[in-house]
Amino acid sequence: MHAEIIGIGTEILLGQIVDTNSAYLARGLADLGIEVYYHTIVGDNANRLTQALDLAATRSDLIVMSGGLGPTADDLTKQTVAKFLHTDLIADPLTMTKLDQYYQQSQIEPLPNNQQMAMYLDHSTKLLNDVGYAVGSFYQQTDGPDVLVLPGPPKEMSWMFDHYAIPALKAAYHRDEFLISRVLRFTEIGESELVTKIDDLIANQTNPTVAPYIKPNEVTLRLTAKAANEVIANQLLDALESQIQQRVGAYFYGYGDDNSLPNEVVQKLIKRDISITAAESLTAGLFQSTLATIPGVSAIFPGGFVTYANEAKEQLLAIPTNVIETNGVVSEATAIWMAEQARKQMNTDIAVSFTGAAGPDPLEGQPAGTVWIGLAVKDQPTIAQLFHLPGNRNTVRERSVLRAFNLIRQHIL
């Protein structure tokens, strides 16, 4: 079953509003197992909307429309669809009453077009609007695509879709299969490298499907299985996941759509009551600020140091002057001293340190992207690791922070 989404609105066409409805609808339809092949945006223009409908009828089983159901003269969607389907518009009496009450209460003179909002397609399933006035429709055909008509304002559209359209679609298409998704999250591996390592799994996918997504500084894989029940769907996911983990498990750090490497690490530190501090040079507080994005971190994070200049490293962390003089500021020795001194001063279980060249210019002859990250752990030898990070100044700083979280994950958790 193939669907396409048509958004109607001149503001969207001109770029005055970003279209968020199509993404919302695409996700909702995917959850019902309905594949979406196209999104189209047209203005409030009957001719071009009719052209889009004619085209959609040649290639889709379901047309999902949003926008243009309002009371103004530009709102032409219902009339245009009725003509396209050779059907009439009829008024919903409940909505007519709601509109009357609204005008009585607000003492505004009703506009002549207002009752247009109460109209829906004859012979369709009427979709009520609990958070606005414009009524929607779900119209089924035997000799052409089914048509779903939804309002444009995102709150009204999503409410009507979730509460009325989804039940109507489920009833119409008898979907009692289970569709379950699982998101795997990876760090320190690029999309192309990850995809290359599992390219046969992607090429041969049928059920479950595998889809890679690039997020800022990480890659996720979304596995989706379709089955008669939840247990079988999960078994299918388990089997595919174990193949993936065998190949790229070294880069895997966690599950879920709303997760991140910092979140995963901080949650584990909190759970295991491991306290942490940091001494930051090039990152200048970005690591500690990232810790603080996660509620509850105060249980394990007292604070720390931003030591941007060499003098600040010596003054705040009591690092002997000759350490930086002898080894350079971008060095293993400096990173180790920074981490150790920070841990001692804050009396925490662990401490991380950052020293490097964020760019755009080299620092002490070290090219931009050269970063040492130190990790001090109570009663253990302090280590420091060298990274060569690509990207501009702020990308290097952001990547340094993620590398530190990954170092903690690998060495502590």
Add this chain to the structure above:
Amino acid sequence: MHAEIIGIGTEILLGQIVDTNSAYLARGLADLGIEVYYHTIVGDNANRLTQALDLAATRSDLIVMSGGLGPTADDLTKQTVAKFLHTDLIADPLTMTKLDQYYQQSQIEPLPNNQQMAMYLDHSTKLLNDVGYAVGSFYQQTDGPDVLVLPGPPKEMSWMFDHYAIPALKAAYHRDEFLISRVLRFTEIGESELVTKIDDLIANQTNPTVAPYIKPNEVTLRLTAKAANEVIANQLLDALESQIQQRVGAYFYGYGDDNSLPNEVVQKLIKRDISITAAESLTAGLFQSTLATIPGVSAIFPGGFVTYANEAKEQLLAIPTNVIETNGVVSEATAIWMAEQARKQMNTDIAVSFTGAAGPDPLEGQPAGTVWIGLAVKDQPTIAQLFHLPGNRNTVRERSVLRAFNLIRQHIL
């Protein structure tokens, strides 16, 4: 001249990413006087992209595409467009060198498909990518629509469009009217409040036009004037700007598309050689990290303190225990002590401090969003200001940082 926009990407089609590129492009094309009639989204699928191109060729003079220029096997845009146009792809040597350097710097093994990013359409105007790798194209035809090919990541797309595509489009279509835009940036005022104050200017706009845009935590106004030459266009802009400044000048902080309040403030601090430090509680390094996003800040920023726990405030800033005990941690007195002690310890010209309840929970009975920001200035009395900031934990933290930059702007600059 009619254009249509085609976005390519399975993530957009499935709704995992909201398409912001089409809106950006539609606004940019409108500024050039090019009317857009359709936006279409297709997945990374050569057949359906070809169908979309065939259809566009029947109804548009210009096809503007974004997405699918990356290095993975799904990225099919260039190959598909080349076939559609019956032309070849050729490699840009500069980008090949950039890719080689990237792999050397990051010490990653290059992938076989990577050079795909350096390819562009033969016989086209090559559009370079200064903020990424994938090269774009502007291909002109005499017997069919012109085609503009841009990358998908919004940062790369907008950079390439603004810096390379717009000049190419202007040259191609001999638009010798001068179209000049000026962007005014405002802070601490909401879009609806700003729009209400200038609603007559927006309603009566013809030349120059005025378009408000909401950005994270700020609002910008884009004024665009059309005239026979640059001098007249600038005069039109000056006249409109002065009307706007009379009404909302109190919230204005700077000009330009690539500007921000932190950038504006840091540039002025550097210019005037005013050194700065900070002591951060709820923001936990976010203010200092924001300072460090701007190259050259090392001249005025030695480092500072992240004092998340009360003990850290007392230990690192030498604040007497009874200050926090008596006044509470979220208090004017604590903010003033933090700023003063930070300034003294780092011996800078100014220091800011942050103490407050980021949420989700209240802190010492103060509701989430209650934030005191202190500002210590050498040889002047230290002040602290109370803010009640809306939003969730991280929005409160981000807004606190911007309020501090605005305090510096108002009191120092």
